Each structure stands twice: as C-alpha cells, then as structure tokens.
Amino acid sequence: MTSGLNLLLSAPLSARLGMLMVLLVLLAAIFAPVIAPYGETQIAGDVWLSGSAQHLLGTDNLGRDLFTRLLFGARNTIAIAFLITALSFLMGTLLGFLAATVSGWTDQLLSRIIDILMAFPTLIFALMILSVVGTSIPALVVVIALLDSTRVFRLSRAVAMDIEVMEFVEAARLRGEGLWWLMRHEILPNAMPPLVAEFGLRFCFVFLFIAALSFLGLGIQPPTADWGSMVRENAGAITFGIYTPLWPATAIAFLTVGVNLVVDWFLHLASGLED
Amino acid sequence: MQQWHFHPVVRLLAQRIGLGLLTLWVISLLIFVGIQLLPGDLADAVLGQSATPETVAAFRHELKLDLPPHIRYLHWLSGAVEGDFGRSLANQRPVAELIGWRFGNSLFLAGVTALIAVPLAVVLGLMAALYRNTLFDKLISTSTLSVISFPEFFVAYILIALFSVQLPFFPSIASITPDMGLGQKLYAVFLPCLTLALVVTAHMMRQTRAAIINILASAYIEMANLKGLKRMRIVVLHAFPNALSPVINVIALNLAYLVVGVVIVEVVFVYPGLGQLLVDSVAKRDIPVVQASGLIFATTYVLLNLLADILSILCNPRLRSPR
Secondary structure, X not given: OHHHHHHHHOOOXXXXXXXXXXXXXXXXXXXXXXXXXXXXXXXXXXXXXXXXXXXXXXEOOOOEEHXXXXXXXXXXHHHHHHHHHHHHHHHHHHHHHHHHHHOOHHHXXXXXXXXXXXXXXXXXXXXXXXXXXXXXXXXXXXXXXXXXXXXXXXXXXXXXXXXXXXXXXXXXHHHOOOHHHHHHHHHHHHHHHHHHHHHHHHHHHHHHHHHHHHHXXXXXXXXXXXXHHHHHHHHHHHXXXXXXXXXXXXXXXXXXXXXXXXXXXXXXXXXXXXX | OXXXXXXXXHHHHHHHHHHHHHHHHHHHHHHHHHHHOOOOOHHHHHHOOOOOHHHHHHHHHHOOOOOOHHHHHXXXXXXXXXXXXXXXXXXXXXXXXXXXXHHHHHHHHHHHHHHHHHHHHHHHHHXXXXXXXXXXXXXXXXXXXXXHHOOHHHHHHXXXXXXXXXXXXXXXXXXXXXXXXXXXXXXXXXXXXXXXXHHHHHHHHHHHHHHHHHHHOOHHHHHHHHOOOOHHHHHHHHHHHHHHHHHHHHHHHHHHHHHHHHHHHHHHOOOOOHHHHHHHHHHHOOHHHHHHHHHHHHHHHHHHHHHHHHHHHHHOHHHHOOO
C-alpha cells in the first residue's frame, strides 16, 4: 500500500492534474443527488436563463437547472461508459487470451472475424445496428461493448502471445494445468499493466462515443440527463449568443483530458522508458 | 512442372486486394442481415396496426419481402451495384436520388478539408520530428493532444461561438444548394471545414511525427550521420524514401477517418450531406436509406484503407527492388 502511495506522490505534475480532474468529476457523479440544488428533470425556472445565485450555470431549453443536469449527467454517462468498458474488456480479454493460448484454427478464426469487424467504421456500424434494434440503454451497452471489444481482443491477444511462450507457462502446461487456470493465473497477472492503461484509453473512447451518439439523438434518450444530449438539446441557443451548450461540451472535454493525462503517465511507466 | 513466380509486390497486392473484396462482401452481407433481425415485420412497422391484410400483402410484395432471403440479398446487391437502392420508406422517393447529391456534398466537404489538412499536417509533423524536444515541438504536441481529446462537436461549437456569434464573419448553418458557385460554397462550408481540418490535422500530424522519428532512430540514419553527411542530404535522400510509405499510410487512414468524421460535423452545421441523411434515417427507421448510406460509407472507408495499404506496399523501397 505504501509503495502505491509513493508511486502516486512521484507522479509528474500533468498526471496529478489529471487525477485531480478525474477525482472531481467522480465526486460530482457520486454525490450528485446530495449536491444538486434541484431534481434531475425538475423545471426550476424560465428557459435559457443566464447564471445567477439561484441557477449557478443558468437553465436549459426547458427551464431545468443546468448545474443539476450537469451533475446527474456525469452520473449517468460515466456509469454507462464504465459498464460498457468493463463488458468489452471481459469479452475482449477472454477471447484474446483464448486465441493466444489455444492458437491454431481457433486463433485464425477469431482473428479473421475481428479483422473484418474492425474494417467497418465503428460509428456507421453502431448507427446501423441501432436503427434495427432501436435506441435503448441495454442495446447501446451491448452494441458499443461488442464493437469496442475488437480493439481489446487485438491488444490482449498480442500481449498474451508474448507471455504464452515464457517458461513459467510451459511449466504450468507440463504440470497439466487446464486452459482456464493458465489464462487466469499465468497470463492475466502478467498482462495487467498494458491492460490497465488500455482500460483508461478505451474508457475515453467509449465515453466520447456515447456522447457523440447522444449528440446525434441516438444514444441516451431524454429526459435522462447526459452530457451529449444536453449539448444537442441546447444547441439552438448558441446562434443567439447564449453559451449554454458549451457547458456540457466543456465537461466532456474536461473529463477526457483528465483521463488522458493519467493514462499518458501510466503508459510511460508501463513502457519503462526514462525521460 | 513449371512453378509460377510472381514478384513479391504483386503477390502482396493480390492478397491485400482479395482481402479487401472479401471484407466488402461480408459488409454487404452484414448490412443485409441487419434487417432480418428487425423485431416484427417491416410491413407492420411501417403501415401500422390498422392496415388491411391486402395492403400488407401488396407492401410486402413491393418490397419483395415475400421472397426467400437469399434471393432478396442477391436482388438487393445487384441493385446496389447498379446504383438502384429501392425506395425510401419515409417519402417513397428513389433512394439513389436522395443519396446522389448528398454524397457529392459530403465528398466536397471532406475533399476541401483534405486539401487544407494534408499538406499542413505533413509539414508540421516533419518539422516537429526534425526539431523534436524543442519549444516548437512541445507547443505543437500539447495543442494537438488537447484538440484530439475534445469531441468534434465541442470544437465546432467553440468555432461557432468565436466566428459566427462573437465575430459575425461566417454562417453557423452551412446550407448549400445545387445552383451555388464554388466561391459561395466554399464560404458556406468554411466553419465545418475548419472544424474537421483542426481535428484531422491534429491526428495526422502526431502520426507523421511518430513515423519520422521512428525512421530517424534507425541504424542506417545513424550510419549516414557517422559518415558525416549533411543533415539536408540525410533527410532528403535517406530518410524521405523510407518515410514515404508510413506517411502515405497515415494520410490515407486519416482520409478514411475523415469520411466517417463528417457525420457529426454535418449534423452540427445542418449541412445537407450523407451523414445527416443517415442520422435522420436511423431516427425514422427508414431501412432502405440506412442500408444504402451505410453501405456507401463503409465501402468508401474500406477502399481508402485498401488504398493506404496498396500505396504503402508500392512505396516501400525494400519491397520494390527484386531480391
């Protein structure tokens, strides 16, 4: 535990800043119902008011308090993005490790399927599937997790390939350990550092992807607060010189930059480079 | 028995093109199977509960829903190859008519952006690599990293706030009509182009910088350095031919990204392009239009990726010379 603390203290300024940014958003997300002055969908005033003592950041297109929506939006978007990333890692690493450990035609088959899925532009693929199954949160979670797991598969397969040829895996094989044991106790612990860094990157990607889909009106549906759809709902205001849509957009950029700063440091640590 | 001996480049190219065609075929299959998964019957979904059995039957016949799936697939694919995508469910107009003009608009937007972004990104990337770890490099790396972290619509709204609201120079809605001149069109698409150019340049510049630095670190460059060659000579004669392949690859990959990236920007600026049509049709569940525009986007993307691979094979000096 102390070594972990020391590591955090040795982090460069940019990474500390990133951690602070992420922590701030996480706290806002967790304590949203406590901090928020109004209800998530409560109409609290006139339409598109500017910031005041009652409404810190003003109100949105329906007269809901923007600060409240921003807090609940953090909660909804981050929870869903985290769920999707976790699901895509579960599928991606499992199949990736399987392909590397079993190899042979299983590997060939999985890899070729993934190659073809990756040749398809992700946004277009997601739009087409959502047009068929309809836009609901479960559909969103499954579709994005599936598309994202292709990237996780590539990485975890490549990492597992390197570990799989090591002596300790060979020894475990000769001991007669099963496939699941090899993947769980030999490969997974050694593949952790690159996978953790990738988790941060994938989270950012998923988070931006949901924001983009919601912005297009095909992601998280109203009245649920979500940063992408908040930009969409208030977009019309900007031509009147009302900068309401910039708040949720800034929030999205803020979290992405924060996570990227932390991940950059992590990648640097994992690569073992000096300077 | 005589063995066929192909030049390794020819063999590589044939493999890559074969794989590309296979991908396109699987994509067309996936897009088609998509509607088969549609819960409930398409006819019921479009005509509603109150439709009489006769109208449902007529509708099913018109859309050829009464034929077995493999026949429908062949019919749809052969139609698509000839540019006939059937009719829109929303307004009964031929899909090809809806798509033609919009696809042209999307290509115009992407094309103008590419003309600005490609030279800019390559020159900036090259300079950042040559003068790496200087203030110039750090400045460029930091600013591109932040642009990459922002969603496209954030960049777009910032630009609207700056150049359309604060300083009313450019329109925030990029509406263009078929009878506009080139100058008017360019003026209308200024902000969407700038948005896309910023995002794409950032990506492309970073990748170019990485590719060049990678080459400058290789043994033959060090050798040339140790021989005492001039820096200019090393860059032009030794590094450039080897850098061409990765840089062209980077450009083609980013053009593929650009073709898909137009979707969001078109929606922000209400630009009448294919992306806007796709998003509208997904919301309306206008399946024939979704299929057709999805197929066109995917095909363009796959072809540009294919082009990237072909060009990088052709530009690789080690593969070009016979062994």
